[in-house]
Amino acid sequence: MNHFKRGILIGCCVLAAMMAAAQQRPHMYYSDSGVTAKPVAKDPKVIFFKGRYLMYYSVPGSDNKNWSIGIAESHDLTNWKKAGTIEPGADYEKNGLCAPGALVKDGRVNLFYQTYGNGKSDAICHAVSEDGIHFTRNSTNPIFRPTGSWTCGRAIDAEVVAFKNRYFLYFATRDPDYKVQMQGVAATASMNTSFNREEWTQLTDSAILKPELPWEKNCIEAATCIQQGRYLYMFYAGGYNNEPQQIGLARSTDGIRWQRLSAQPFLPNGKPGTWNESESGHPDIFKAPNQHYYLFFQGNKDKGRSWYLSKKEVLFKRGWMLKGN
Structure with missing residues (x-):
């Protein structure tokens, strides 16, 4: 030849x-390579605010520690451009902050996030913003950590959602032996709240959802919720990162007692050779202004050496289904 x-x-x-x-x-297929040499973006949370979409996500520091929160913006939910970073600022955040949750209330973005790198002492914090980029910390931070003999006292992966005329705070915690990750819940007394520490009441003295199915292994975390009719639906991550982590689905009529809708993952990890072979994890359910629904999630194919964020459109017709699947 x-x-x-x-x-x-x-x-x-x-x-x-x-x-x-x-x-x-x-x-x-979004990631952030502006901090580390490898592309890494995890834990997506998407909102629509002042005419554009904002996505908050976790990104590590150059030493793969000292995590911060990245911000990207989009006008089509597919093409994203980095718009800012929320760096550790307060003393309680000195080891890092990550896993953002967000909602728009009274014309401002309310961000809920966890401290990072403190083991059992990690807790949920709150900040507000007029533009979605620059935030002012809540003076009562950290606003929540769980109590009781059922938990080690740690709270991560905050999701705050309005339901039944008050706000519910879903969080992940671990058992006292620090082995099993599970879901807990707190709530405010009404919709009229500043999300300060004293306004939250822990609703149960036990987990509201803990791993039971084989694919959930020892971990349920990263709850994301949306209301349809009288039900509150929860998409959640089962299994620790790359075990593989996969996404499950449950529903509740009161926000406290939950029923799984299937023994199988709603969104499994990808097949060998695909971009999300190692996992499809940490979901975020989002309803766009055009009434379409999207499930955002993280994935990778190299056991966590890189991380990307993506989405799938989902439909609700007497139940949730992946569009085209």
Whole structure:
């Protein structure tokens, strides 16, 4: 074979490999390589605020510690551009902050996040913003950590949602032996709240959802909720990162007692060779202004050496289903 033909053959092979890789990637495939040498973005939370979409996510520092919260913006929910970073500022955040939750109330963005790197002492904090980029911390931070013999006292992965004329705070915690991750819940007394520490009441002295199914292993975390009719639906992550982590679905009529809708994951990890082979995890359910629903999530194919954020459109017709699946 002459050099010309060999060059054509090599070029075709490279092109085929590039096309195959592109086909594996979803339309939305976002990560943050501005801090670390590798692309890493985790724990997505999406809102619509002042005419554009904002996505908050976790990103590590250069030493893979000292996590902060990245902010990206979009006008189509697919193409995202980084718009800012929330760095550790207060003393209680000195080891890092991450796992954002967010909602819009009274024309301001309310951000709920966890401290990081403090083990059993990690707790939920709150901040507010007029523009979605620059935040003022709540003076009562940390606003919540659980109590009781059922928990080690840690609270992470905050999700705050309005339901039945008050706000529910869902959080992940661990058992006293620090082995099993599970869901707990607190709530405010009414919708008229500043989300200060003294306004939260822990509603149960036990987990509201803990791992029971084989694929959930020893972890249920990262709850994200949305109301449909009289039900509050919870998408949650089962299994620790890359075990693989997969996404399950449960529902409740009171926000406290939950029933799984299937013994199988709603969104499993990808097949071997796909971009999310190692996991589909840490979900965020989002209703867009056009009334379409999207499930945002994190994934990777290299056991966590990189992390990307993506989404799938979901439909609700007497139940949730993945669009096109």
